[in-house]
Amino acid sequence: MVVARQAGGQLVIIDRLREMVRLAEGVDADGRLDKTVANRAIACLQRFGQRLADMHAESVRVVGTNALRRARRKQGFLERARDAIGHPIEIIAGREEARLIYSGVSHTLPLDAGRRLVIDIGGGSTEFIIGRGFEPIELESLHLGCVSMTSRFFADGRLSAKRFARARVATQQELELIQVRYRALGWDSVAGSSGSVRAIFDALREIDPQCTAITSDGLEHLIELFSGAGHTRAIPLASVDEERRTVFAGGLAILAEAFSTLGIRQMRAAEGAMREGLLYDMMGRMTAEDARERTVRSMQQRYHVDVAQAARVEETAVGFLAQVAKTWTLEDPLAELALRWSARLHEIGLDVAHSGYHRHGAYLLENADMPGFAHEEQLLLARLVGAHRRKLSLEGLDDLIPPWDRLAAQLIVLLRLAVLLHRDRSGAPLPPVQLLPRGRTLELHFGLRTLRDHPLTAADLQQEVEYLEAQGLRLRIFTG
DSSP states (O other): OEEEEEETTEEEEEEEOOOOOOGGGGBOTTOOBOHHHHHHHHHHHHHHHHHHHHHTOSSOOEEEOHHHHHOSSOHHHHHHHHHHHTSOEEEOOHHHHHHHHHHHHHHHSOOOSSEEEEEEEOSSOEEEEEEETTEEEEEEEESOOHHHHHHHHOTTSBOOHHHHHHHHHHHHHHHTTTHHHHHHHOOSEEEEESHHHHHHHHHHHHHOTTOOSEEHHHHHHHHHHHHHHOBGGGOOOTTSOHHHHHHHHHHHHHHHHHHHHHTOOEEEEOSOOHHHHHHHHHHHHTTTOOHHHHHHHHHHHHTTOOHHHHHHHHHHHHHHHHHHTTTTTOOSHHHHHHHHHHHHHTTGGGGTOSTTHHHHHHHHHHHSOOTTOOHHHHHHHHHHHHTSSSSOOOTTGGGSOTTHHHHHHHHHHHHHHHHHHTTTOOOSOOOOOEEEEETTEEEEEEOTTHHHHOHHHHHHHHHHHHHHHTTTOEEEEEEO
C-alpha cells in the first residue's frame, strides 16, 4: 500500500506498507482459491484498512491483478476483502496493469528522450512495456510470475542448474509471443520494477558494492551461486531475506531469460511501479486527464459513433439520474460516470452490424482493451449497453460486484428511456419530462400535448411498459 498527498501537481509519498501475501500460490490449476491463502490476504487487508481509516484518506483505489484474474468463484472473497479494507476491489486486465506500471516507472525515473523498455515481474504475471516519455507504445502481460514459476520448478526449495534451465525454457516459450515484435521496435534504455527486480539488484550489490545496474553477467553469476547453494535455506546472501528467498529463484529465472531472449545488455532498477502508476492515474481523475475519458473518446472515433446523438442521450440520461438518484440510492459517483460512458458508447455495435447492435456493443465493451478501466467497470458498461434496447434482459447482472449487481438494472432503465426518447435523432430539445420513482414503479410525467404530438414516441413507450413488466418493473405514463 502506498499513501501520498498531492502538492503543487506532484505526488509526495507519506507512507508505504508492504506485506508479502503470495495470493498467486493460493490459486490452483482449476482457479480455486485456497482458504488459508485467502485468509492471509484478508488479514493483511484488515491491517491496511485500519491504517486507511486512521488517516482519513480521501481517495482510495484497491486493485487486484493476475491471481484474481485467474481465480474462479471469487465473489465471496471479493466481498470479504471489500469489508476488510473498506473499499471495493477492482480487478484490472493484464494490459491495464502494464499501462499503470509504465506510468509509475516513467514518473519516478528521469525523463528519457528515447524509447524505454520496462519489465515488471509480479507473482503470477510479468509485464513488458515499450514507451516513450510518459506514453506506452506497446503493452503485454505474460503468464510468468515469481510465485507461479517457483511453484512449478522450485516448490520444495531445492536449487540446481537443471531446475533453472527448465524454468528458463518455460520462460522462453512465453517470450516467443513477443520476441520478434519487441526486438523490431527496439529501445534505448531498460528499467525493471517490482520486488523481484529490486531484490535481484540488492543481491548483486551485496556481491559487488560498485554495481550500478543489473547485467546479463550478473544474473548468470547469481544463478551459479544459487545452484551451488542447493537449497533456498542455504542462500549465502543477507540481502535476500526469509520472505523473499521463497520466490527469488522463480523471479531470477524469468529475468535471466528475458535478458537472453530479448538481447538486453543492462537494466536499471526503478522505484516506481503499479502502485505509483495508480496514484498518478488517480491524480488524472481529479483533473481533465482521466484516462477513461480518453479511452471513451477514442472508442467513439474508432467505431464511428454519431457523437451528437450520443450527447443527446447522455444529457437526458443524466438528467433522469438526477431526479431518481436519492430514492434509488444511485449517489455513488460511478453511477453517473457509467451512465455517461454507456450513453456515449451505446451505438458502437453499429460498426459491426445493425441487427442486434446492442449485443455487439456489449461484446466489444466487455472484451476490448480499455486503458484506465477496471474489468468490473467494463463489465458494468457492457451490461448497460447490452440491455439498452429491444426486450429487456437482466441476465449477467449477477456477475457484477456489489452493489452494481443490484443497481445496474436501474441504470439500464434510465438509459433505455433516454435512448427511446431520442429515437427520432432530432436535434430539437425534449419537452420537460419528470420521473417519480416509487419502489419498483417508475412514473413518467409528460406535458398535456407531448405524446399526442408524438404518436411514435407514445407507441414506443407502451412497448417499453410491456418490456419492463416482463422483468417485474412497472412503468406508468402520465400526461398533463
